[in-house]
Amino acid sequence: MGERTIRIALLGIGTVGTGVYKLIRRRRDVMMRTAGANIEIARILVHSLNKERPGIDRELLTDDFDEILEDPSIELVVEVMGGIEPAKTMILKALNAGKNVVSANKDLIAVHGRELFEAAENNGCDFMFEAAVGGAIPIIRPMKQCLAANEITEVMGIMNGTTNFILTKMSEENMSFEDALAIATELGYAEADPTADIEGLDAGRKAAILACLAFHSRVTFDDVYIEGITKISKEDIAYARELGNVIKLVGRAKNTEEGIEAGVYPLMIPKDHPLAEIRNSFNAIYVYGDALDEAMFMGRGAGEMPTASAVCGDIIDVARNIMHGCCGRISCTCYRQLPVKESGKVSNKFFIRMKVKNLPGVLAKVATVFGLHKVSISQVIQKYSGGDCAELAIVTEPVREYHMRDALSLMNAIEEVKEICSVIRQF
Amino acid sequence: MGERTIRIALLGIGTVGTGVYKLIRRRRDVMMRTAGANIEIARILVHSLNKERPGIDRELLTDDFDEILEDPSIELVVEVMGGIEPAKTMILKALNAGKNVVSANKDLIAVHGRELFEAAENNGCDFMFEAAVGGAIPIIRPMKQCLAANEITEVMGIMNGTTNFILTKMSEENMSFEDALAIATELGYAEADPTADIEGLDAGRKAAILACLAFHSRVTFDDVYIEGITKISKEDIAYARELGNVIKLVGRAKNTEEGIEAGVYPLMIPKDHPLAEIRNSFNAIYVYGDALDEAMFMGRGAGEMPTASAVCGDIIDVARNIMHGCCGRISCTCYRQLPVKESGKVSNKFFIRMKVKNLPGVLAKVATVFGLHKVSISQVIQKYSGGDCAELAIVTEPVREYHMRDALSLMNAIEEVKEICSVIRQF
Numbered sequence: 001m002g003e004r005t006i007r008i009a010l011l012g013i014g015t016v017g018t019g020v021y022k023l024i025r026r027r028r029d030v031m032m033r034t035a036g037a038n039i040e041i042a043r044i045l046v047h048s049l050n051k052e053r054p055g056i057d058r059e060l061l062t063d064d065f066d067e068i069l070e071d072p073s074i075e076l077v078v079e080v081m082g083g084i085e086p087a088k089t090m091i092l093k094a095l096n097a098g099k100n101v102v103s104a105n106k107d108l109i110a111v112h113g114r115e116l117f118e119a120a121e122n123n124g125c126d127f128m129f130e131a132a133v134g135g136a137i138p139i140i141r142p143m144k145q146c147l148a149a150n151e152i153t154e155v156m157g158i159m160n161g162t163t164n165f166i167l168t169k170m171s172e173e174n175m176s177f178e179d180a181l182a183i184a185t186e187l188g189y190a191e192a193d194p195t196a197d198i199e200g201l202d203a204g205r206k207a208a209i210l211a212c213l214a215f216h217s218r219v220t221f222d223d224v225y226i227e228g229i230t231k232i233s234k235e236d237i238a239y240a241r242e243l244g245n246v247i248k249l250v251g252r253a254k255n256t257e258e259g260i261e262a263g264v265y266p267l268m269i270p271k272d273h274p275l276a277e278i279r280n281s282f283n284a285i286y287v288y289g290d291a292l293d294e295a296m297f298m299g300r301g302a303g304e305m306p307t308a309s310a311v312c313g314d315i316i317d318v319a320r321n322i323m324h325g326c327c328g329r330i331s332c333t334c335y336r337q338l339p340v341k342e343s344g345k346v347s348n349k350f351f352i353r354m355k356v357k358n359l360p361g362v363l364a365k366v367a368t369v370f371g372l373h374k375v376s377i378s379q380v381i382q383k384y385s386g387g388d389c390a391e392l393a394i395v396t397e398p399v400r401e402y403h404m405r406d407a408l409s410l411m412n413a414i415e416e417v418k419e420i421c422s423v424i425r426q427f
Numbered sequence: 428m429g430e431r432t433i434r435i436a437l438l439g440i441g442t443v444g445t446g447v448y449k450l451i452r453r454r455r456d457v458m459m460r461t462a463g464a465n466i467e468i469a470r471i472l473v474h475s476l477n478k479e480r481p482g483i484d485r486e487l488l489t490d491d492f493d494e495i496l497e498d499p500s501i502e503l504v505v506e507v508m509g510g511i512e513p514a515k516t517m518i519l520k521a522l523n524a525g526k527n528v529v530s531a532n533k534d535l536i537a538v539h540g541r542e543l544f545e546a547a548e549n550n551g552c553d554f555m556f557e558a559a560v561g562g563a564i565p566i567i568r569p570m571k572q573c574l575a576a577n578e579i580t581e582v583m584g585i586m587n588g589t590t591n592f593i594l595t596k597m598s599e600e601n602m603s604f605e606d607a608l609a610i611a612t613e614l615g616y617a618e619a620d621p622t623a624d625i626e627g628l629d630a631g632r633k634a635a636i637l638a639c640l641a642f643h644s645r646v647t648f649d650d651v652y653i654e655g656i657t658k659i660s661k662e663d664i665a666y667a668r669e670l671g672n673v674i675k676l677v678g679r680a681k682n683t684e685e686g687i688e689a690g691v692y693p694l695m696i697p698k699d700h701p702l703a704e705i706r707n708s709f710n711a712i713y714v715y716g717d718a719l720d721e722a723m724f725m726g727r728g729a730g731e732m733p734t735a736s737a738v739c740g741d742i743i744d745v746a747r748n749i750m751h752g753c754c755g756r757i758s759c760t761c762y763r764q765l766p767v768k769e770s771g772k773v774s775n776k777f778f779i780r781m782k783v784k785n786l787p788g789v790l791a792k793v794a795t796v797f798g799l800h801k802v803s804i805s806q807v808i809q810k811y812s813g814g815d816c817a818e819l820a821i822v823t824e825p826v827r828e829y830h831m832r833d834a835l836s837l838m839n840a841i842e843e844v845k846e847i848c849s850v851i852r853q854f
Contacts, residue, residue, distance in 0.1 A: 034571075308718055309718035313573040324755075
């Protein structure tokens with residue numbers, strides 16, 4: 001039997017694309033043995049043909065997507081350009097032309113997932129996206145296959161390496177947010193514009209995608225409540241330590257009787273929880289299910305080669321499907337339509353830190369306002385902080401978010417409350 | 428289109444079989460939606476038809492394997508009986524009859540894997556075994572698919588929940604091995620005969636299977652160096668703590684230029700290593716690869732429902748393959764033939780604890796014997812322990828195991844050395 005060659009096209013050759021290019025070349029032999037076919041990069045779509053790209057074969061470059069689309073010998077398109085457009089149009093065109101697609105594009109999938117999966121299904125094509133969540137960490141395939149018999153009740157994880165690096169520096173080296181961000185930028189963990197990371201948008205996209213997989217119901221980026229880490233201060237980190245916790249930016253999705261909760265926010269997690277130990281730029285995803293009990297997946301959530309590891313795993317899997325004539329064997333698993341819960345109805349414990357006047361009766365006034373809004377207090381730490389000023393740190397029992405918001409807005413009407421410094425959820 | 432039904436047979440209905448039975452019934456609807464077919468338990472093979480089995484439909488029971496083998500409507504056989512025979516013969520017969528097989532049988536796969544995979548491949552059948560390693564933890568599929576583009580260099584993990592529970596109790600509650608084992612037995616974590624767990628045999632089987640997947644080369648149970656936890660004492664646990672370590676029973680497989688190292692043994696691991704945090708009966712597997720860097724998978728390694736979770740994930744996947752006509756799409760991935768390294772040639776750091784006479788010059792004699800056998804010492808703790816007796820605790824640099832064995836056998840010739848109490852590897 002002659003050797004079969006599967007020709008693929010890369011859309012984009014930035015960081016991830018370069019990693020994929022290198023790994024395919026490095027692993028040619030393994031891919032042949034595990035996929036049963038040669039995998040050959042036939043074309044690479046770029047914006048500008050003239051840019052210097054050391055190590056990349058210039059012959060493969062094209063700036064014309066139609067060359068790829070109209071080449072029937074290309075069976076798989078690997079989208080590693082990122083962003084919504086032109087990625088979306090190109091992926092849809094590729095699928096509609098009967099080409100399989102592997103994508104690492106969380107931004108796109110978190111918003112337009114349904115359309116992409118439908119196009120894949122209608123055309124009997126594979127649409128794989130293991131790299132879109134958790135980088136090198138196997139999570140999409142485990143959710144769709146290994147854990148498929150479970151009723152997943154909750155997914156929670158550290159889904160962004162940049163913010164985890166920053167929070168680790170703040171916790172372990174007593175740095176301010178600004179200093180830690182500066183180091184993250186210097187080391188290349190944070191981009192020139194770090195907004196998507198530090199404001200939680202990147203984690204929000206991943207949380208949306210994981211919620212779809214976990215609950216078999218479409219959750220989009222817009223459905224996710226999002227809060228970043230820019231307001232976390234050294235003082236909050238110190239209180240977290242005092243309470244036996246660490247602060248992590250978590251993405252969380254929960255299936256409740258009132259609907260799906262999906263959110264990204266800083267969370268105080270007890271020190272002995274496995275997620276508390278996930279340090280620096282590592283990511284980790286925790287899954288709860290009725291049969292599996294609990295499981296955690298940890299690894300590198302980003303970077304050239306870790307992301308390429310996931311993309312190339314998908315490429316090998318598509319190649320196997322091509323060789324066995326079963327492309328499209330696992331399609332979209334969102335067969336339910338569950339409501340998404342309003343964020344105000346979600347219950348959480350809260351940590352609240354406020355500056356108050358150091359006078360008798362202040363705590364009573366604060367406690368009264370909380371009580372009126374169904375907020376039960378489980379712990380209070382009061383510290384004199386100089387002059388006529390004291391600091392109150394309060395931990396609550398679980399309370400609906402809208403009750404908490406109402407209570408906090410009334411708190412400002414108490415004359416002795418000078419400032420509400422922090423409101424952080426607690427596990 | 429009428430609904431397609433896939434009929435399966437269970438071989439055995441013990442703990443795992445009962446879990447699978449329950450989960451298939453509980454998840455009927457989900458399985459239909461994700462696999463595209465009804466999954467129906469058509470037959471259950473039992474040893475005795477008369478035993479009470481509450482909740483199990485008696486109509487399904489048979490004590491005649493041929494009834495299953497000769498029923499062409501049964502497309503999938505789920506082997507959950509355990510042990511080598513008759514499981515091996517039955518699985519081979521089923522595969523040779525063109526039936527797909529899902530098995531949770533690590534004992535069998537670790538010894539006769541090659542034969543089973545060959546039979547599956549020759550017959551174009553699926554042979555899946557996600558439950559054989561790590562219970563509910565997705566690890567087989569991640570290794571065969573998600574991480575397929577990596578050169579995996581090492582796999583290390585806590586692969587046995589019973590021993591991890593015992594070591595956790597010893598570390599955190601200062602218990603003796605015997606007391607901790609008694610509690611494990613009481614709670615059902617340890618079996619009436621705990622040998623396979625506490626002597627490391629169970630972990631050894633899993634290490635062999637993981638080594639095959641990691642290095643694409645056949646490693647069998649016989650190739651694995653095995654040492655259990657029965658000799659670990661309270662004193663060792665205390666020294667581990669003093670050195671900033673915890674003791675875990677790990678399975679470990681490494682691909683080196685001199686061949687594959689495969690072993691199971693107690694290991695002192697630094698407190699801040701993610702494996703050190705895996706407590707009680709949890710399992711966790713750490714994987715190192717050139718593209719992924721490092722990843723860890725944690726979860727329940729045993730138990731009725733966690734194991735059923737993995738088995739049912741496989742069942743759904745086989746059903747998908749049946750529906751898409753692509754059974755056998757992922758076959759054995761051992762396409763290389765790497766040598767297995769003699770255990771004596773493996774290098775490790777060691778912790779050695781010995782009772783010596785409390786006299787000047789003893790340490791010099793001990794150090795001399797080590798030096799003669801190329802053992803470099805990195806740390807020494809000497810403690811007076813009453814009478815004319817002192818305790819020496821020595822941590823070495825990495826040294827080949829046969830040098831260490833030679834050094835230790837000569838150590839007994841030193842008159843002042845009363846007893847070598849412990850020899851424990853260090854990470």
